[in-house]
Amino acid sequence: MRIANRKRFTFSCIFFTLILLLFGKAAINLKESKIMGSQPVVMAVGKNGTNKLETTKVDKHLKKDTIVLDAGHGGIDNGTSYKNLYEKNLTLKMVKYAESYLKSKGYTVVLTRNKDELIPLKEIGRRVNASSGTVFVSIHVNSISDPNFKGITTLYYDVQGYEKQERIKLANILEKEAVKSDNWTSKGIKKQNVAILRYSKIPCALVECGFITNNEDRDKLCKDEVLKRLSQNISDGIIKYLKQD
Incomplete structure (x- = not known):
């Protein structure tokens, strides 16, 4: 019974750690999106295979006169x-x-x-x-x-x-x-x-x-x-x- 409890405890720790990691990543993404505002985002793949974040400027003339x-x-x-x-x-x-x-x-x-x-x-x-x-x-x-x-x-x-x-x-x-x-x-x-x-x-x-x-x-x-x-x-x-x- 003690071994089973220890396994359940270990599994619970891993599960909650994964949950915390997921929430942490979501919070970072939300912060980045607030900083970037309404600018369009383009994800590009760099030479080393890593994701490269690029932003394009909003055309100030999109709003017609x-x-x-x-x-x-x-x-x-x-x-x-x-x-x-x-x-x-x-x-x-x-x-x-x-x-x-x-x-x-x-x-x-x-x-x-x-x-x-x-x-x-x-x-x-x-x-x-x-x-x-x-x-x-x-x-x-x-x-x-x-x-x-x-x-x-x-x-x-x-x-x-x-x-x-x-x-x-x-x-x-x-x-x-x-x-x-x-x-x-x-x-x-x-x-x-x-x-x-x-x-x-x-x-x-x-x-x-x-x-x-x-x-x-x-x-x-x-x-x-x-x-x-x-x-x-x-x-x-x-x-x-x-x-x-």
Whole structure:
């Protein structure tokens, strides 16, 4: 009986030792997981056969930004025009192309208008500032009495230096991206006191997409495939701006 009791005692000691070891390992793993937080973990096998713990950084851009787009003019305000070609229709078409493209990239897009209606400038500013947006871009078409003027220009404005460098940076990126297709001429960026840029409290810019009064630009504006490429280029500029550190 004493031998049997001794065996049972020895077995119990071994059993409880194993239990303690298992709980100890679980506690260590739990501590490591708390230290690592939400970072993804990759287990790799080293040259000597041992497990190697590697972590990968979380992309800070995984959380997508909200982008606000404005189609210039609308309703009774045709904007600039040439015969039956109206700025208000061109801008709405481009904004909808951009909206579709940006949504396909996972971004949230807010339009100041999505149909042919006139939104007062102060109301546009209110909608922009109430949108929780990260960036605001307004799309327009240019015109001038001299038919030789052509090309794309991007406007920015800062009130007493507010977000000046961010607005300049956004305008520069948009201008460079906008002219990448279809041989558009770049007319650079320009500071101009535009109401919707003045009202906006987030980084913003206004892209003048060619001159409707120029034959070459107007021919481009009449082609849907050109408008789509231009819209995507502007969208790529927005994305590029947002992804900058």
